[in-house]
Amino acid sequence: xxxxxxxxxxxxxxxxxxxxxxxxxxxxxxxxxxxxxxxxxxxxxxxxxxxxxxxxxxxxxxxxxxxxxxxxxxxxxxxxxxxxxxxxxxxxxxxxxxxxxxxxxxxxxxxxxxxxxxxxxxxxxxxxxxxxxxxxxxxxxxxxxxxxxxxxxxxxxxxxxxxxxxxxxxxxxxxxxxxxxxxxxxxxxxxxxxxxxxxxxxxxxxxxxxxxxxxxxxxxxxxxxxxxxxxxxxxxxxxxxxxxxxxxxxxxxxxxxxxxxxxxxxxxxxxxxxx
Ligand SMILES: [Zn+2]
Numbered sequence: 001x002x003x004x005x006x007x008x009x010x011x012x013x014x015x016x017x018x019x020x021x022x023x024x025x026x027x028x029x030x031x032x033x034x035x036x037x038x039x040x041x042x043x044x045x046x047x048x049x050x051x052x053x054x055x056x057x058x059x060x061x062x063x064x065x066x067x068x069x070x071x072x073x074x075x076x077x078x079x080x081x082x083x084x085x086x087x088x089x090x091x092x093x094x095x096x097x098x099x100x101x102x103x104x105x106x107x108x109x110x111x112x113x114x115x116x117x118x119x120x121x122x123x124x125x126x127x128x129x130x131x132x133x134x135x136x137x138x139x140x141x142x143x144x145x146x147x148x149x150x151x152x153x154x155x156x157x158x159x160x161x162x163x164x165x166x167x168x169x170x171x172x173x174x175x176x177x178x179x180x181x182x183x184x185x186x187x188x189x190x191x192x193x194x195x196x197x198x199x200x201x202x203x204x205x206x207x208x209x210x211x212x213x214x215x216x217x218x219x220x221x222x223x224x225x226x227x228x229x230x231x232x233x234x235x236x237x238x239x240x241x242x243x244x245x246x247x248x249x250x251x252x253x254x255x256x257x258x259x260x261x262x263x264x265x266x267x268x269x270x271x272x273x274x275x
Pocket of ligand 1: 250251255272273
């Protein structure tokens with residue numbers, strides 16, 4: 001499943017390749033993915049002004065022919081991928097939507113498991129949408145700080161790993177990056193969130209930010225079906241310190257990396273380094 005760093009990398013790739021282009025036409029090969037698809041024709045003739053990210057939503061800002069700004073908001077689900085190709089390239093397998101631009105390039109959306117979804121908003125309907133309403137702060141922006149997280153986890157009995165993966169706490173700390181960040185901060189994943197010292201919570205915030213930044217820099221991880229817009233897989237997977245390394249020696253001590261299940265997801269950690 002694409003996590004925040006992968007989505008960030010996709011956004012940067014799409015922005016580089018598509019910013020400033022006019023959408024000529026679009027075609028949806030089916031009526032729905034996870035949910036019914038919107039009517040993309042409202043965007044025909046519109047200029048793609050910018051592409052950015054909120055949590056794992058890709059936001060494409062268009063200025064439409066009627067002067068209105070509209071936001072095409074897209075979630076990649078489990079296996080969604082965008083590819084930018086020439087418009088004469090025929091549809092690949094699991095290709096569900098295509099957007100053709102005025103200069104002959106074509107954005108294709110492929111999704112084998114079809115858990116992705118999309119909708120079109122105005123600035124106003126996006127700000128009040130239920131998609132946005134449930135989201136906590138962005139992990140790489142100032143609002144996510146040690147002070148914020150420490151305040152947020154007071155009295156909380158939930159395991160810290162589950163707590164930081166909750167999007168209402170902070171968005172974008174997925175399963176892989178939660179394990180990696182807790183290792184970096186030396187915090188045991190099962191420790192109750194409300195039972196961790198302020199100093200260690202500050203440490204965890206730095207670890208989360210460092211882990212995500214490193215992943216973005218490396219181009220996102222490749223362990224799922226994620227492929228960057230230029231078709232090359234990311235490579236951060238090779239640098240995981242604990243994730244996917246059950247039974248291997250910890251890089252800091254001689255203990256073996258353990259795997260447990262929390263909220264139905266695998267957690268990897270070192271029982272010596274993490275307390
Ligand atoms: Zn260790």
